[in-house]
Amino acid sequence: MTKAHPHPLVDILRKRIAIIDGAMGTTIRTYGMAEADIRGERFQDSTKDLLNNGDLFSLTQPTMICDIHRRFLEAGADIIETNTFGATSITQSEFFVDDPREHGGRKDPEFYQKIIEDSYLDGLAWEINEQSARQCREWADRVGNETGRQRFVAGAIGPLTVSLSNSPDADDAGFRVVTFDQVKAAYAQQIRALIAGGSDLLLVETIFDSLNAKAALVAIREVFDEDGLTAKGTELPVMISAAVGRGGETLISAQTTEAFWNAVNHVKPLAVGLNCSLGPDLMYPFLSELAQKADVAISCYPNAGLPNPLSETGFDLGPPDMARFLGGFAQDGLINIAGGCCGNTPEHIAAIAKALEGQAPRKFEAGA
Template sequence: MSNWSKIEDAVKNRIIMLDGAMGTMLQKQSLQEDDFRGERFQDWPSPLQGNNDLLVLTKPEAVEKVHHAFLKAGADLIETNSFNATTISQADYDMAELAPEIARAAAQIARKCADEWTAKTPEKPRCVLGSVGPMNKTLSISPKVEDPGFRDVTFDEVKESYIGQIEAMIDIVDAILIETVFDTLNCKAAIAATHAVFDKVGYKKPILISGTITDRSGRTLSGQTPEAFWISIAHANPFAVGLNCALGADEMRPHIEAISRVADTYVIAFPNAGLPNAFGEYDETPSDMSGQITPWVEEGFVNILGGCCGTTPEHIAAIAQAAEGIAPRHPVKPKATLRLSGLEPFQIAV
């Protein structure tokens, strides 16, 4: 039985733990421009500090340190450090051509760390999710306020950019995580890219999809409610669907509950450590965050839990402890209805 098959069995009986914030933990290492450049990119013409994905090539030990910390804290699943490893996103650093290399190195590092922990504790297999993040270009919203119909990228361009990222990781990771989705059309391009890679390699792996409710409006940036978002991407048959980023646990709760009521698959949630303060930092303590999430678990909203911005291994350990011994959510049984969505869900009974 593969490690992922063991996760599929375990998710029926307990809450599966995801890792926390890679970016937060890298920032805590106080890395400087030279760390991002390494020897290979000393003469690169563009500033590189802040390109966290590049560290898999220039300072892999920094990334490994984060993976090991979250695995030690109890994570069953870790995400590759490939959030921005697409040609479109890496173009900001004039590194578009390096995106597939970055994605593959990220997958290799995460795989190595996960396998080391699986060897230590075979009764608790650790698996790797290939992180596929959003882009700085959106298909649903014009970057020009004066021209609402303008787009500076096409669906096919976004899809091709994602194909390069996913293809570089597919033979290494256990599943693909399309995360922090604020534009559903971009997400559809990522889904199409994933299936294009499946067709090319001749096999499939599970897909997990996590959207982002950007503020208290209860909608994604492209305007959808959680229920409408689920209907829009349900055709991908994801292993899990849910939400991450932008909100803390308290603010995210009603939106996770909404998805939990309608999704006929598992539900994943990885909120921020509260809302950012005036300095853009996250103050919510592990005990506070786990205390807010405990009702989610007790009321049966979720199957997979982790953390996003501001969350540390201590947050993950506290959440894991709070969820221990509590039965996970059971996916709802699909109803025989025609389900449509725009910004709102629309269902017609059959």
């Protein structure tokens, strides 16, 4: 999935370590939003709680979301992610459709086929993705023009609330709640909206199920081909980032770091990496292994340590801690893109950016 000419990010990644932003959810919580804030007038009659549906804030509280993008950019982020981690019809159905299990039924492919064909959910997913991308685009361009340094918008594609690899039924190992084609269709809708909103690249992230990620990557390929981006030479570069457990395996599909890379390297991504997970200290050996195996740029944006409900951000590590860990990764020649996932605020990203300033990026062979 490459463009005819190298993407501007490739030159940057060869010259210096690029900075990606931090956690949208963590930062939203610092604004003290309540249920009424996310509902606004538009969703005030919803029958389910919506506060955990952070993507919806892009529609109901755009001023706040844009302020968060601005803060991450001013902290030094070269790449900001759209607020679309759960912006597919499949994930949005968790907040807008009654759960059949509450009435003696079950979620299965028949249920999810109705979700895929639901015009309301389809339209809502499109709107969240397109608007979030437009919000990022506006602020990336604004800060980029003000500072004379180009900034980039990554269309964020999350892992979904369903798994293609595992059965939720202990008595029926072959059962799957959803099909590959249904997942692919949901992702294709998201991808098209992210492109329409002005994304510079597509980021398939926090991968805990490699088969879900495969569906997203197939959807990207098909969208590029079907919409003529391939013929026009206007394909967007792709970043791929997995979440791993203590053994360095993707959390549900249990692929090792090397197996994960072997499963996705045919995509020829701009970058591959690790995010979320258990914090930077526990991530180190798996990041090191990936950096040895992959011939593309390496990204790393870990959680700020382990969850800690007593801390201000809900995670153990503060800005100086993250700066120290990511600085160590850079000194060891492991990274080309660095930032933070859960628990990382604009203050964390500013500290990381300062620590990595002037540090040499990891050398890599492939280009995009």
